[in-house]
Amino acid sequence: MTSFPSDLRYTHDHEWLRAAGSAWRVGITQFAVDQLGDITLVDLPREGDLVTKGQRFGTIESVKSVSDLYAPVSGKVTAVNASLKDAPEQVNSEPYGGGWMIELEPTEKSEIDELLAPDAYTAHVAAQ
Amino acid sequence: MERKRTPLWELHKQHGARLIDFGGWDLPIAYPAGTIKEHKAVREAVGLFDVSHMGEVYLRGDRVREAIEQLTTNAVAAAPPGKAVYTLLCRPSGGVVDDCIFYKRSDTEFFVVVNASNTAKDLEWFREHTHGLCDVEDASEATALIAVQGPKAVALVDQLAGGKLAGLASFTFTDAEIAGVACVAARTGYTGEDGFELACANADAPALWTALTDHLPPGGLPIGLAARDTLRLEARLPLYGNDLDDDHTPLEAGLGWAVKLDREFLGARALREQKQHGLARQLVGFKIADEARAIARHGYAVVDRSLGRGEAAVIGSVTSGGPGICVGGAIGLAYVPAACATPGTQLLIDCRGKDTPATVVSGKFYKRTQP
Numbered sequence: 001m002t003s004f005p006s007d008l009r010y011t012h013d014h015e016w017l018r019a020a021g022s023a024w025r026v027g028i029t030q031f032a033v034d035q036l037g038d039i040t041l042v043d044l045p046r047e048g049d050l051v052t053k054g055q056r057f058g059t060i061e062s063v064k065s066v067s068d069l070y071a072p073v074s075g076k077v078t079a080v081n082a083s084l085k086d087a088p089e090q091v092n093s094e095p096y097g098g099g100w101m102i103e104l105e106p107t108e109k110s111e112i113d114e115l116l117a118p119d120a121y122t123a124h125v126a127a128q
Numbered sequence: 129m130e131r132k133r134t135p136l137w138e139l140h141k142q143h144g145a146r147l148i149d150f151g152g153w154d155l156p157i158a159y160p161a162g163t164i165k166e167h168k169a170v171r172e173a174v175g176l177f178d179v180s181h182m183g184e185v186y187l188r189g190d191r192v193r194e195a196i197e198q199l200t201t202n203a204v205a206a207a208p209p210g211k212a213v214y215t216l217l218c219r220p221s222g223g224v225v226d227d228c229i230f231y232k233r234s235d236t237e238f239f240v241v242v243n244a245s246n247t248a249k250d251l252e253w254f255r256e257h258t259h260g261l262c263d264v265e266d267a268s269e270a271t272a273l274i275a276v277q278g279p280k281a282v283a284l285v286d287q288l289a290g291g292k293l294a295g296l297a298s299f300t301f302t303d304a305e306i307a308g309v310a311c312v313a314a315r316t317g318y319t320g321e322d323g324f325e326l327a328c329a330n331a332d333a334p335a336l337w338t339a340l341t342d343h344l345p346p347g348g349l350p351i352g353l354a355a356r357d358t359l360r361l362e363a364r365l366p367l368y369g370n371d372l373d374d375d376h377t378p379l380e381a382g383l384g385w386a387v388k389l390d391r392e393f394l395g396a397r398a399l400r401e402q403k404q405h406g407l408a409r410q411l412v413g414f415k416i417a418d419e420a421r422a423i424a425r426h427g428y429a430v431v432d433r434s435l436g437r438g439e440a441a442v443i444g445s446v447t448s449g450g451p452g453i454c455v456g457g458a459i460g461l462a463y464v465p466a467a468c469a470t471p472g473t474q475l476l477i478d479c480r481g482k483d484t485p486a487t488v489v490s491g492k493f494y495k496r497t498q499p
Contacts, residue, residue: 034146037146037157037158037162037163037354038158038162038163038164038354040164040423040451041421041422041423041451041458043421043422059480061422061423061451063163063164063354063355063358063450063451063453064157064163064354064357064450066423066425066480085421089164092162
């Protein structure tokens with residue numbers, strides 16, 4: 001069983017969030033990475049774009065499939081991991097580190113509180 | 129339903145493979161190295177593939193050549209013993225039932241390897257259209273198939289066969305003993321690389337696989353289905369169900385070289401007519417513009433925006449697409465109107481709502497440099 005970092009919050013769509021000042025950094029979990037296989041392309045929004053919780057904010061192409069990235073919370077994109085453009089494989093090798101995707105400044109604080117704690121996410125994955 | 133397992137299933141688990149449902153079979157999509165490393169291992173060293181899910185059929189009898197002559201688009205029946213011949217099986221309409229390789233053992237015995245997903249359909253097709261002229265024996269359940277592909281594949285297999293196989297010519301085969309296992313060893317493959325495909329009894333397959341993995345040279349890896357697909361696409365080898373089907377003919381698919389129209393066979397009349405009238409549509413290779421940063425996949429529409437939006441704009445369809453792992457960018461195959469089939473033609477592909485430019489390219493995306 002994969003274990004998930006205890007300092008992160010999670011979504012049912014297998015994304016993680018980590019507090020970064022007043023913003024939250026977003027990536028995808030090891031479970032998602034294992035499902036996708038080798039990632040070849042990550043298409044992300046621009047800095048300053050507004051995203052809405054549950055709406056598509058980007059796409060991930062792996063060798064075999066394409067998947068949407070859904071915004072975990074509503075907010076403004078304050079940073080984008082530009083290094084993924086030339087090195088998308090970082091998502092495979094360091095999903096919680098260099099493979100991060102965007103940083104969001106949430107518009108609704110309460111949406112952060114609704115995210116899953118590590119144990120709840122672990123249970124969610126176990127039920128898959 | 130319980131997924132079917134090949135005789136190598138336990139070994140795949142030990143290798144740490146990720147197994148998926150592939151047409152009812154529990155097969156490795158990738159091993160821990162991952163698809164990109166696996167793909168490169170085949171291009172640079174050697175890869176081992178468990179393709180035991182594929183179907184194997186024996187056709188035997190004094191009149192087997194007569195029967196086969198009717199079934200195959202290529203000149204299979206007249207081939208010399210020891211020759212492997214790629215051919216299509218066609219319907220009277222010219223649509224493709226399957227693509228497969230016939231191995232001629234003698235004038236009275238042929239061994240056929242067919243696509244896994246088509247095994248039942250092909251057996252029925254053989255039984256119906258050989259009209260009792262030969263015996264049709266399904267050996268699929270008893271036969272394992274291991275492909276060894278890459279620039280170091282021949283040395284690996286040859287070393288385990290007492291140095292008897294390196295001289296085997298391309299598209300020929302022989303009975304051989306490899307690591308003590310009785311095999312049919314064929315100099316064929318589905319990757320664009322040199323190598324062998326080895327058929328053996330199920331019970332012997334783990335010993336053969338283990339001998340191959342024990343002797344793997346540096347850089348060699350076991351290879352999953354995902355890399356099998358990216359490898360064959362780079363080499364522009366068609367996949368039945370994607371690039372070939374009942375609705376398209378071998379001529380449209382660019383496989384005219386495997387269709388010998390100076391003979392009579394199922395579909396010959398329709399194919400001759402099609403050739404005479406010219407092709408309305410053709411399978412082309414395309415490369416997505418690098419700046420588009422997209423991959424066009426099976427089922428995406430090729431569109432002409434001068435015709436409007438929606439269905440009216442659809443002029444063709446992507447049949448295969450993926451990353452060109454060794455050639456770079458994103459590549460694919462699509463059926464398009466003949467007028468759009470000239471290399472250099474600019475296509476527009478609807479990639480999930482985004483019109484994405486692509487260019488028609490000729491020939492294989494990847495061609496190996498060594499003979």
